[in-house]
Amino acid sequence: MTESVLDYMTRLGRAARAASRVVASASTAQKNRALLATAEALDAARGELASANELDLAAGRANGLEPALLDRLALTPARIDGMIEGLRQVASLADPVGAIRDMSYRPSGIQVGKMRVPLGVIGIIYESRPNVTIDAASLCLKSGNATILRGGSEAIHSNRAIAACIQLGLAAAELPAAAVQVVETTDRAAVGALITMPEFVDVIVPRGGKSLIERVSRDARVPVIKHLDGICHVYVDALAEMPKAQAIAFNAKTYRYGICGAMETLLVDQAVAAAFLPAMEQMFVEKGVELRGCQRTCALIQAKPATEEDWSTEYLAPILSIRVVDGLEQAIEHINRYGSHHTDAIVTEHQGRARRFLAEVDSSSVMLNAPTCFADGFEYGLGAEIGISTDKLHARGPVGLEGLTCEKYVVIGDGQLRGQNA
Structure with missing residues (x-):
């Protein structure tokens, strides 16, 4: 039988x-x-x-x-x-x-x-x-x-x-x-x-x-x-060092598209958007990344208009949403509304803004001046990981021993x- x-x-x-x-x-x-x-x-x-x-x-x-x-x-x-x-x-x-x-x-x-x-x-x-x-x-x-x-x-x-x-x-x-x-x-x-x-x-x-x-x-x-999605953000602050911010944003998206720590939305302070985004556009287009942007983004670079759905989508593909925000407060508000509580990063040289971002963003990993693709048990020194938990009970973030x-x-x-x- x-x-x-x-x-x-x-x-x-x-x-x-x-x-x-x-x-x-x-x-x-x-x-x-x-x-x-x-x-x-x-x-x-x-x-x-x-x-x-x-x-x-x-x-x-x-x-x-x-x-x-x-x-x-x-x-x-x-x-x-x-x-x-x-x-x-x-x-x-x-x-x-x-x-x-x-x-x-x-x-x-x-x-x-x-x-x-x-x-x-x-x-x-x-x-x-x-x-x-x-x-x-x-x-x-x-x-x-x-x-x-x-x-x-x-x-x-x-x-x-x-x-x-x-x-x-x-x-x-x-x-x-x-x-x-x-x-x-x-x-x-x-x-x-x-x-x-x-x-x-x-x-x-x-x-x-x-x-x-x-x-x-x-x-x-x-x-x-468990975790459901990896909708990860990088926020480029007005007081970010531009070459550093460009390298971090590019690596966060293009290191590997199919990992849960890949950046899916790039947030840029309006004070530096005009200086920051054109160079990023060239880097991403050369890499074959499709760009989708808010109205202010589309006024600065060639990007498809982003829909409301784009902000809450984990692409796991060479597609990136970009939004120009009024500052730190709007960036935090966007992340906590549309994010998946996985991994989010700020690029800034301002200590006070960095501390506020790290304290107020409700995610299992928050980062300063580092790309979100570092969200990984091996990189955290855990040896390996069983997964990345976005739950709040028992375990949160990369789950190791x-x-x-x-x-x-x-x-x-x-x-x-x-x-x-x-």
């Missing part, structure tokens, strides 16, 4: 729950051994990884996948290098599990503090990028969690090849194979099962398009760490009894 998707996912969930108890008590050395052995396995399997990835790319081209999605799907030698480096960097990071902070004596004589502990079992649902398999597995393992990984059907061959390397790493460290499980079925019912198993799964992290994240947020019976743990109170006494001093 063929196993149903629900029965299959239940089996994975039960195995993950059992494995989570083993991983939670594993030593730092044991977890690092698994990570470094996985890195060695990836390095040795470059040929197998490339062959598996080519199967996925060929199927993607045949199915008419857009160039941006094919780019996300590709496992280039440089990306395999990045996966290996990510594993080594996570292995080098401090282990958060078991750390105790803020121990203090209370009037009763007891000591109270907090210990950092794993979340348990983390379900991760993602699309296109097979390197997420390694990012997710490494962070979950180092933070003492078991994980169930459900990648997109378009990357199934790549994910299976990567999973084989992870299993070699786990075996080398004598950790249970179920500590990291990649869902083998491409049936969409697997997602529905994964997000409705609170008895086996403690948190869900969806990484992908807006429709996926909206569906998971709507249907999940398990807590979700600490975001995959929580705290419990630790109370140490020596026989004190409550009420004895009353």
